[in-house]
Amino acid sequence: MSDYTATRTLLKLALRRDRIQLAAWIYGTGALGYSAANSVGSTYPDAADRVDAVKTLTDTPALLLTRGAPVGTSEGAVAMVQIFTYLCVLAALMSTFAVVRHTRQNEETGRAELLGAAPVGRRAPLTAALLLALEANTGLFVMLAVVLPLAGLPLSGSLAAAAAAAATGLFFAAVAAITAQLSGTARGANSLAGAAVGAAFLIRGIADAGGEVRGGGTSVDSTALAWLSPIGWAQRVEPFGGDHWWVLIVPLVLAAACAVWAFRLNDGRDLGAGLLQDRPGPASAAPGLLSPLGLALRLHRGSLLGWGAGIAVLGAVIGGMGKSAGDALRDNADLSDTLGKIGGGGGDPVDTFFASMIVMVGAVTAGFAVQTLLRLRAEETSGRLEALLATAVSRGRWLVSHVTVAVAGSLLLLLIAGVSAGLTYGAAAGDLAGGLTDLTGAALAQAPAVLVLSGFVVLAFAAVPALSSGAAWGALTVCLVVGQLGGLLELPQAVRDISPFSHLPALPAADAKALPLLALTAVAALLTWAGSSLFARRDLTG
Structure with a gap:
C-alpha cells in the first residue's frame, strides 16, 4: 500500500464536509474585494482626490502600519491600499483553519484512527488537506479575478492581486500543516498558525511605516523587513502598480518547502501525538482545581x-x-x-x-x-x-x-x-x-x-x-x-x-x-x- 492511498477519497470527503464553510470564505472575501474596488470611484471621484488621499497616507506612519504601502494613485492602487492586506489575511485564515480541521482535529476527535482502520496511506490525510487548501485558494483566485474587473479595475492588476492573495493562502496552508504536527490539539495548532498570521501582518506594517516615500508622496518603498513577512511578499507584487509576478516565486517555493517539512514531521510521530510535548504537572493538584x-x-x-x-x-x-x-x-x-x-x-x-x-x-x-x-x-x-x-x-x-x-x-x-x-x-x-x-x-x-x-x-x-x-x-x-x-x-x-x-x-x-x-x-x-x-x-x- 502506498503512503498516498485513498488521498482522492479523503479529498472528496473533505470537500463534502467543507462545502459550506469554504464557499462562505470565498464568496465573503470576493464580496469584500468588490465593495472596496467599487467604492473608490464614489469616495474619490477624480484623480486629484486620490492624490491627496495617498499623500496624506504616506505622511502618516500610523496609517501605513494598519493599511499598507501605496504604489500609486490609480483607482486600483487606492483600492488595494484599503483592502489588500485584509484579503491576504482572510486567505491565510481560511487556509490554516481548513488544514488543521482535516489533520490535527481529525486526530484529536478519533476520526483519523477510525479512517486508519481502512486502507489509507500514512501521508494521505495531510496530502488531502493540502490539496483542499489548493482548491480553496484556486477558487479564491478565480473569485477575485472576476469581481475586481467587474468593479471597474484593470484585468492585469486584478489578476496580480488575486494571485498574490491566493499565494499567501497557500503559504499559510503549509505553515498550518507544520503546526498540526507540532501541537497535540487543534486549538494549539490553530493558535500557532494564527500567531504566524498576526506576526506577518505586524512585520509588514512596521516595514511599511518605516519605508521611503517616493513619487512626490504617491508611493512608499517598504524597508527590507517586508521580505520577512508573507503578507509583505504579496504586497511586493504591487498590484495595479508594478505587477511584479516574479515575487510570487517566493511564497510558492517556500510553501512547497514547508509542505515537505510537514510530511517529514508527520512521518516521524505517532498518530494523535504532537511533537511539542506537554510538561508533566505536579504530583498533586492545587486546591483551586x-x-x-x-x-x-x-x-x-x-x-x-x-x-x-x-x-x-x-x-x-x-x-x-x-x-x-x-x-x-x-x-x-x-x-x-x-x-x-x-x-x-x-x-x-x-x-x-x-x-x-x-x-x-x-x-x-x-x-x-x-x-x-x-x-x-x-x-x-x-x-x-x-x-x-x-x-x-x-x-x-x-x-x-x-x-x-x-x-x-x-x-x-x-x-x-x-x-x-x-x-x-x-x-x-x-x-x-x-x-x-x-x-x-x-x-x-x-x-x-x-x-x-x-x-x-x-x-x-x-x-x-x-x-x-x-x-x-x-x-x-x-x-x-x-x-x-x-x-x-x-x-x-x-x-x-x-x-x-x-x-x-x-x-x-x-x-x-x-x-x-x-x-x-x-x-x-x-x-x-x-x-x-x-x-x-x-x-x-x-
Whole structure:
C-alpha cells in the first residue's frame, strides 16, 4: 500500500464536509474585494482626490502600519491600499483553519484512527488537506479575478492581486500543516498558525511605516523587513502598480518547502501525538482545581497571558501614534473623514484617530473571547467533558465557568489596552490623567459588542456543535468587515447594523450613550441564556 492511498477519497470527503464553510470564505472575501474596488470611484471621484488621499497616507506612519504601502494613485492602487492586506489575511485564515480541521482535529476527535482502520496511506490525510487548501485558494483566485474587473479595475492588476492573495493562502496552508504536527490539539495548532498570521501582518506594517516615500508622496518603498513577512511578499507584487509576478516565486517555493517539512514531521510521530510535548504537572493538584471555575482558569491561563502581552503592545503603539496622527489629520479633511467612517465620530482629529483604532482593540479582544469559548467544543469532542460530568459537576456550572473566564478575560484585556494606550499618549501629550481616563473608558466601552459575540459562540456551541468553530470565526469576520469597513465601503446601514460594533458610541470622538451599551449587554445575556438552555437539553456529541 502506498503512503498516498485513498488521498482522492479523503479529498472528496473533505470537500463534502467543507462545502459550506469554504464557499462562505470565498464568496465573503470576493464580496469584500468588490465593495472596496467599487467604492473608490464614489469616495474619490477624480484623480486629484486620490492624490491627496495617498499623500496624506504616506505622511502618516500610523496609517501605513494598519493599511499598507501605496504604489500609486490609480483607482486600483487606492483600492488595494484599503483592502489588500485584509484579503491576504482572510486567505491565510481560511487556509490554516481548513488544514488543521482535516489533520490535527481529525486526530484529536478519533476520526483519523477510525479512517486508519481502512486502507489509507500514512501521508494521505495531510496530502488531502493540502490539496483542499489548493482548491480553496484556486477558487479564491478565480473569485477575485472576476469581481475586481467587474468593479471597474484593470484585468492585469486584478489578476496580480488575486494571485498574490491566493499565494499567501497557500503559504499559510503549509505553515498550518507544520503546526498540526507540532501541537497535540487543534486549538494549539490553530493558535500557532494564527500567531504566524498576526506576526506577518505586524512585520509588514512596521516595514511599511518605516519605508521611503517616493513619487512626490504617491508611493512608499517598504524597508527590507517586508521580505520577512508573507503578507509583505504579496504586497511586493504591487498590484495595479508594478505587477511584479516574479515575487510570487517566493511564497510558492517556500510553501512547497514547508509542505515537505510537514510530511517529514508527520512521518516521524505517532498518530494523535504532537511533537511539542506537554510538561508533566505536579504530583498533586492545587486546591483551586477542585472547582470548575478553577479548572477553566487554569486551562485558559496561558492563552490569557499571551493575549494580554500582545494587546498591551498594541495599546502602547496606538497611544504612541496619537499625537503624530492627530497632526496629520488636521491637515487633511478627507483622511479624517475616512477614519471617521471606520470608527465613527468626528470633531477633534486625535479623538477621531483613537475612535478608529479602539475598534481594532475591540476586534482583537473578541478574537480572544471566541478562542476561549471554542474550548467548550474541544472539551466535548475529546471526551473530557463526559468524564467531568460523571462527577457532581452540572452542565450549567461547567458552562458558566468557561463563560466567566471569557468575559472576565475580555474585560481585563480591554482594560490593559486602554491603560497602555492612555499612558503612552498621556506621556507624549503631557496630560496623563486625561489620556488614561479617555482611552481606558473608550476601550471598556467595546465590552458589550465583545459580549454579544461571546453569547453567539455559546449559542452556536449549543445549537450546532459540529459547526460552532466555523460559525464563531465567520461571525467575527463578518462583524469586522461590516463594522469596521462598512462605512468606508459604503455598505447599506442595514448591513452594517449586523455588527454589534456598529452600535457602540465612537468614544472618545463622540459622547457616551448608555442606551446602546445596555441594549447590547441585554442581547449578550439573552444569547448566553439561550445557549445555556439548549446545551442543558441536548446530547453530548463527539
